[in-house]
Amino acid sequence: MTKIAVLGTGVVGDTIGSKLIELGHQVMMGSRTTENEKAQAFLAKHNGNAKTGTFADAAAFGEIIFNCTSGGGSLDALQLAGENNLKDKILVDLANPLDFSQGMPPSLSFVNTNSLGEEIQRAFPQVKVVKTLNTLWCGLMVNPGMIHGGDHNIFVCGNDAAAKETVKDILLSFGWIDKNILDLGDITKARGTEMYLPLWLSIYGSTNNGAFNIKIVS
Amino acid sequence: MTKIAVLGTGVVGDTIGSKLIELGHQVMMGSRTTENEKAQAFLAKHNGNAKTGTFADAAAFGEIIFNCTSGGGSLDALQLAGENNLKDKILVDLANPLDFSQGMPPSLSFVNTNSLGEEIQRAFPQVKVVKTLNTLWCGLMVNPGMIHGGDHNIFVCGNDAAAKETVKDILLSFGWIDKNILDLGDITKARGTEMYLPLWLSIYGSTNNGAFNIKIVS
Numbered sequence: 508m509t510k511i512a513v514l515g516t517g518v519v520g521d522t523i524g525s526k527l528i529e530l531g532h533q534v535m536m537g538s539r540t541t542e543n544e545k546a547q548a549f550l551a552k553h554n555g556n557a558k559t560g561t562f563a564d565a566a567a568f569g570e571i572i573f574n575c576t577s578g579g580g581s582l583d584a585l586q587l588a589g590e591n592n593l594k595d596k597i598l599v600d601l602a603n604p605l606d607f608s609q610g611m612p613p614s615l616s617f618v619n620t621n622s623l624g625e626e627i628q629r630a631f632p633q634v635k636v637v638k639t640l641n642t643l644w645c646g647l648m649v650n651p652g653m654i655h656g657g658d659h660n661i662f663v664c665g666n667d668a669a670a671k672e673t674v675k676d677i678l679l680s681f682g683w684i685d686k687n688i689l690d691l692g693d694i695t696k697a698r699g700t701e702m703y704l705p706l707w708l709s710i711y712g713s714t715n716n717g718a719f720n721i722k723i724v725s
Numbered sequence: 726m727t728k729i730a731v732l733g734t735g736v737v738g739d740t741i742g743s744k745l746i747e748l749g750h751q752v753m754m755g756s757r758t759t760e761n762e763k764a765q766a767f768l769a770k771h772n773g774n775a776k777t778g779t780f781a782d783a784a785a786f787g788e789i790i791f792n793c794t795s796g797g798g799s800l801d802a803l804q805l806a807g808e809n810n811l812k813d814k815i816l817v818d819l820a821n822p823l824d825f826s827q828g829m830p831p832s833l834s835f836v837n838t839n840s841l842g843e844e845i846q847r848a849f850p851q852v853k854v855v856k857t858l859n860t861l862w863c864g865l866m867v868n869p870g871m872i873h874g875g876d877h878n879i880f881v882c883g884n885d886a887a888a889k890e891t892v893k894d895i896l897l898s899f900g901w902i903d904k905n906i907l908d909l910g911d912i913t914k915a916r917g918t919e920m921y922l923p924l925w926l927s928i929y930g931s932t933n934n935g936a937f938n939i940k941i942v943s
Contacts, residue, residue: 609838614836614837614838615836615837618832618833618836618837618920619832619833619836619923620827620832654942654943655942655943658942659942662924662927664927689928689931689932690931691927691928691930691931692927692930692931696927698923698927699923699924699925699926699927699928700924700927702836702920702921702922702923702924703920703921703924704920705837705916705917705920706880706917706918706920706921707917708917709880709882709909709910709914709916709917709918710907710909710917710941712909712910713907713908713909713910714907714941714943716943718943719941719942719943720941720942720943721939721940721941721942722939722940722941722942723928723932723937723938723939723940724872724873724876724877724937724938724939724940725872725873725932725934725936725937725938
């Protein structure tokens with residue numbers, strides 16, 4: 508079992524952190540301040556099986572870091588986590604660079620020739636960034652079997668092959684099926700998975716059901 | 726059977742035009758110049774069952790117009806087709822606004838709060854733009870049954886409900902299954918289908934197979 512930091516106290520961080528605890532990992536949830544109410548609720552819910560701390564505390568604790576902060580605040584949160592605390596570790600980036608400044612639907616802060624995944628990798632060159640799980644509702648991230656017998660696709664990308672293998676093992680432990688975990692290549696491939704978000708939102712808007720995913724058929 | 730204009734002489738125009746002829750429609754392929762070699766080859770291949778002309782000739786001929794030009798040239802091509810020739814007609818927009826000026830992979834000329842579909846609708850407010858078929862390889866556009874028993878998804882969007890119904894009927898005649906034709910809403914939903922392209926390219930790059938599509942599972 509692994510020491511894992513979950514940065515972010517929203518529904519994504521709570522969902523990922525709770526699943527990791529269920530799987531027997533040691534989890535510290537990191538937030539901007541130690542008094543964060545959602546982090547305290549997470550702590551209470553897990554009855555001593557969870558830890559909480561600042562972003563820096565959590566990053567120092569974790570051997571693997573999950574970025575579950577909202578995309579607009581991810582770079583700031585990671586700066587607070589601290590380069591030295593993140594160095595040489597695997598950073599699993601689940602965030603999308605949503606920009607709500609122009610109203611709904613959100614646009615993306617980085618597109619085309621850039622992505623949040625790449626921005627993070629550039630800001631922290633000694634961190635092994637693996638982008639994954641940002642293409643679906645968090646309930647399905649940790650419970651793919653909830654729909655279609657778990658037979659649908661998830662993407663991973665990143666520059667470090669060994670880090671991607673470690674993350675794939677975590678995905679398998681979440682219930683993802685090996686053949687459905689598609690390695691898209693290096694971290695530049697984060698562009699495609701982030702730019703899928705507007706289509707995801709359109710499908711959600713049209714079907715009124717967020718518990719869906721895509722399956723590649725050929 | 727309907728008089729249909731196919732604007733563009735590339736592989737998409739040839740594929741769509743040939744299928745429409747096979748289905749018994751009268752098709753005129755439009756290009757910048759009447760001497761266009763690919764248009765002449767299309768004409769020869771269809772042995773008198775096809776017509777060719779300028780963009781303006783084709784747009785004047787067609788009751789329905791398929792925009793099969795490359796996205797970077799679509800607005801110019803439609804200007805040549807002429808507002809009066811397009812007015813009040815259904816324009817089926819299959820193009821993606823690919824920008825190759827920064828090399829490969831292409832980026833998108835319009836993203837986030839804009840799309841090619843919207844640009845066309847804005848430039849020709851009296852045309853009924855329906856965006857569809859831009860999310861997959863052209864061989865599958867007209868032959869969805871080639872993979873997975875035809876059971877995968879296609880999107881339509883546009884501001885005119887009746888125009889979308891007409892286009893759905895054409896999709897059904899191509900072999901698309903009614904339950905798999907997802908109406909995303911108005912023409913702003915073109916953003917999502919166009920911004921899906923980088924993910925499409927990444928999947929293609931990873932699997933080395935362009936004859937794929939996505940199926941929404943829930």
